[in-house]
Amino acid sequence: MxxxxxxxxxxxxxxxxxxxxxxxxRSFLALGLGALAGVGGWRWLRTRPQxxxxxxxxxxxxxxxxxxxxxxxxxxxxxPTYPRALAREPKVNGDVGMTSNFDPxxxxxxxxxxxxxxxxxxxxxxxxxxxxxxxxxxxxxxxSVIVNWAxxxxxxxxxxxxxxxxxxxxxxxxxxxxxxxxxxLVTPDxxxxxxxxxxxxxxxxxxxxxxxxxxxxxx
Numbered sequence: 001m002x003x004x005x006x007x008x009x010x011x012x013x014x015x016x017x018x019x020x021x022x023x024x025x026r027s028f029l030a031l032g033l034g035a036l037a038g039v040g041g042w043r044w045l046r047t048r049p050q051x052x053x054x055x056x057x058x059x060x061x062x063x064x065x066x067x068x069x070x071x072x073x074x075x076x077x078x079x080p081t082y083p084r085a086l087a088r089e090p091k092v093n094g095d096v097g098m099t100s101n102f103d104p105x106x107x108x109x110x111x112x113x114x115x116x117x118x119x120x121x122x123x124x125x126x127x128x129x130x131x132x133x134x135x136x137x138x139x140x141x142x143x144s145v146i147v148n149w150a151x152x153x154x155x156x157x158x159x160x161x162x163x164x165x166x167x168x169x170x171x172x173x174x175x176x177x178x179x180x181x182x183x184x185l186v187t188p189d190x191x192x193x194x195x196x197x198x199x200x201x202x203x204x205x206x207x208x209x210x211x212x213x214x215x216x217x218x219x
Contacts, residue, residue: 070197079205082134087148087213090137097187098219107188113163113180120161125208128152128160133205151209154183155202164198171202 048055054062109125111118132150155171158164164171165178172178179202184195200206210217 066197070199073199075199075203079135082136082146084134084148086146087134088145089213090139090145090147091143093139093141095219097189097192099189099191102188102219104219111161111163114166116161116163118161122210125152125157125210128156131156131207132211133207135205148213149207149209150211150214151207153204154206154208155204157208158202164202171198 045055045057048057050056051059104122107122109118109120109122111120129152130150131153132148134146134148136144137147138144155164159170162168164180164183165175166180167178169178179198181198182195183198183201184193186193
């Protein structure tokens, strides 16, 4: 390699080094400004007036997402089901809500709604029509597995105990004005809870399950 080639390589390396330094400075500056904007935005968000305990920008976003979900919801749209032979045991991903002194044999379901209060046992749920289905269980953590489930449809449960409508009539998603808007379920120790809109709870594939893969649910 000639001296001219050596000089050309050295100049090229110098230009690359200068370009990398410039980009590094710009990236660092952009990152710093982004971090400051994020902190400032979070502080601004926390000082906004609240609606039902949530800052109004977040509340508005939640309600916008809810309207989109309501428009897309179709009670007749079903999740795919599979042959029972494909069912597998899902992994255990936590025991939040299951205290060490929890006794399934003594478990009772306390149901409350305006002007309604019931205390039910697992046998009360088992007396409802039994429904069995095998579908792809999709965990919020991102994994999925095909599982067989058996239990009572929440729609049958709500009808039997007059829990879904303000007038006590059988629930009908075609009469949304008569439905309570939401339903929530909480573990006995209040350690874990889930809530959903009533129309989704009344979907024909929403179950109160007491069996998994042909056996009673374990702890």
